[in-house]
Amino acid sequence: MSILENLQPQNVLRIFEALCAIPHGSHNCKAISDYCVDFARSKGLAVRQDGAHNVVIYKEATAGYEQAPTVILQGHLDMVCDLAPGCTRDMAKEGLVLRTDGAYVWADGTSLGGDDAVAVAMALAVLDSDDLPHPALEAVFTTDEEAGMEGATALDPAWVTGRHMLNLDSEDEGVFTVSCAGGIRATCHVPVDYETAQGIFCGVILKGLVGGHSGVEIHKGRANANRLMGRILSALTAEMPVHLAAVVGGQADNAIAAECVATMVLRQEDLPRAAQIVTALGESFRREYQTADPGLTVEWRQETAAEAHEAVTTAEAARRVADALLLLPGGLQSMSQDVPGLVQTSLNLGVAQMAAGELTATFAVRSSLTSEKRWLCRQLERLMALLGGSVTYVGDYPAWEYEKDSPLRELVCDVYRRQYGKEPKIEAIHAGLECGIFAGKLPGLSCVSLGPNLLEIHTHRERMDVASLERTWNLVCEVLRRCKELTV
Numbered sequence: 426m427s428i429l430e431n432l433q434p435q436n437v438l439r440i441f442e443a444l445c446a447i448p449h450g451s452h453n454c455k456a457i458s459d460y461c462v463d464f465a466r467s468k469g470l471a472v473r474q475d476g477a478h479n480v481v482i483y484k485e486a487t488a489g490y491e492q493a494p495t496v497i498l499q500g501h502l503d504m505v506c507d508l509a510p511g512c513t514r515d516m517a518k519e520g521l522v523l524r525t526d527g528a529y530v531w532a533d534g535t536s537l538g539g540d541d542a543v544a545v546a547m548a549l550a551v552l553d554s555d556d557l558p559h560p561a562l563e564a565v566f567t568t569d570e571e572a573g574m575e576g577a578t579a580l581d582p583a584w585v586t587g588r589h590m591l592n593l594d595s596e597d598e599g600v601f602t603v604s605c606a607g608g609i610r611a612t613c614h615v616p617v618d619y620e621t622a623q624g625i626f627c628g629v630i631l632k633g634l635v636g637g638h639s640g641v642e643i644h645k646g647r648a649n650a651n652r653l654m655g656r657i658l659s660a661l662t663a664e665m666p667v668h669l670a671a672v673v674g675g676q677a678d679n680a681i682a683a684e685c686v687a688t689m690v691l692r693q694e695d696l697p698r699a700a701q702i703v704t705a706l707g708e709s710f711r712r713e714y715q716t717a718d719p720g721l722t723v724e725w726r727q728e729t730a731a732e733a734h735e736a737v738t739t740a741e742a743a744r745r746v747a748d749a750l751l752l753l754p755g756g757l758q759s760m761s762q763d764v765p766g767l768v769q770t771s772l773n774l775g776v777a778q779m780a781a782g783e784l785t786a787t788f789a790v791r792s793s794l795t796s797e798k799r800w801l802c803r804q805l806e807r808l809m810a811l812l813g814g815s816v817t818y819v820g821d822y823p824a825w826e827y828e829k830d831s832p833l834r835e836l837v838c839d840v841y842r843r844q845y846g847k848e849p850k851i852e853a854i855h856a857g858l859e860c861g862i863f864a865g866k867l868p869g870l871s872c873v874s875l876g877p878n879l880l881e882i883h884t885h886r887e888r889m890d891v892a893s894l895e896r897t898w899n900l901v902c903e904v905l906r907r908c909k910e911l912t913v
């Protein structure tokens with residue numbers, strides 16, 4: 426039963442609905458990838474699929490467009506799976522249940538994955554059409570974008586010959602993204618040693634922080650729970666022997682840590698002073714962050730009886746952990762001098778965890794300047810060396826730097842102006858996009874990122890604006906029709 430069949434653009438939404446019937450959370454992309462391969466084959470189009478389940482589909486230029494440069498239509502196959510409280514849907518195995526009121530499309534009880542199935546649907550609809558004029562096309566569908574852009578990283582650049590790319594993974598109609606930060610995930614390792622300690626088991630619970638995305642919200646002055654815990658542990662270890670049992674803070678390297686819990690064993694006689702230190706710092710934090718994090722709370726808990734606790738850190742190791750969390754840099758580092766309001770460089774201590782003989786502190790480091798990214802990594806490395814630790818890296822991706830002259834950007838903007846009667850917004854962002862990976866892999870690439878309005882992506886409240894999709898679809902078709910104007 427097709428629920429979207431009376432909405433426009435009809436073919437885009439027909440394909441979108443088919444994609445939504447296939448479960449496609451990150452790391453579960455084989456089925457949707459195979460669907461795209463079958464789609465290409467059924468249309469007689471050349472197609473390639475790699476071991477990461479990335480798909481590239483090739484379509485020849487329509488008559489009269491043989492001389493126009495090849496255009497890449499790009500989006501990602503995976504989605505973020507989020508369930509509403511109480512929803513029992515198994516998103517690994519079951520497709521989505523679509524709903525619409527004519528103005529919006531959403532999924533019942535789950536995220537919609539309009540980010541980024543709508544890109545795949547638009548690209549497939551172009552490939553499917555017999556009447557849209559267009560240049561030679563390469564549709565590039567990547568996997569596991571939401572899990573660290575793994576598909577784009579794995580893709581063989583030789584499979585992509587075009588140098589003009591429309592990335593369809595934006596969610597703000599009329600805002601065209603033309604530059605993004607590069608980044609790397611850095612994990613600092615501080616060794617700890619354990620012993621058995623006699624004393625009272627206590628805990629500090631920092632919670633109620635706003636958190637947020639470490640790329641787009643790092644400049645908002647919000648507290649990072651892991652770094653605040655560093656201040657508390659540092660104050661405690663300065664005055665008394667502390668034996669840490671656990672430190673657990675944050676959810677992901679790219680999310681500002683909204684919660685951190687530390688448990689420890691203290692001597693009975695130190696408890697009143699410890700409670701005092703934690704309470705006083707809690708009050709300071711609430712004052713410092715009363716605007717950015719009005720819900721911040723710091724709780725102190727203690728058990729009553731003293732006993733022997735195994736596998737807690739030595740007091741010396743606890744001081745090392747405290748030093749690391751206190752001294753590791755974090756947050757906004759510099760603003761762009763060229764693009765007003767753009768964060769140039771930042772890092773976020775997203776996850777802090779003490780387990781298996783070490784404290785690990787995992788950062789998302791971002792910069793639109795590779796040299797500043799390297800500088801921050803160097804700081805982490807030297808600080809770890811001083812604490813007897815080390816740094817490991819994964820997921821290094823280059824910045825997508827702003828192109829001063831871009832005929833593709835000019836064309837997209839001109840089509841927009843004629844269609845909408847106003848200026849589009851041109852944006853550079855302080856977050857990673859697949860465009861950055863492609864800019865690194867495909868020398869000379871020109872790229873613009875755009876898409877229809879998608880609200881509250883990555884949550885079960887996600888919804889797609891249907892009228893916005895229709896306008897965006899018209900824009901994409903018109904750009905393809907006019908791309909003869911692009912010089913190679």
Ligand SMILES: [Zn+2]
Pocket residue numbers: 501540541570594
């Ligand atoms: Zn996306």
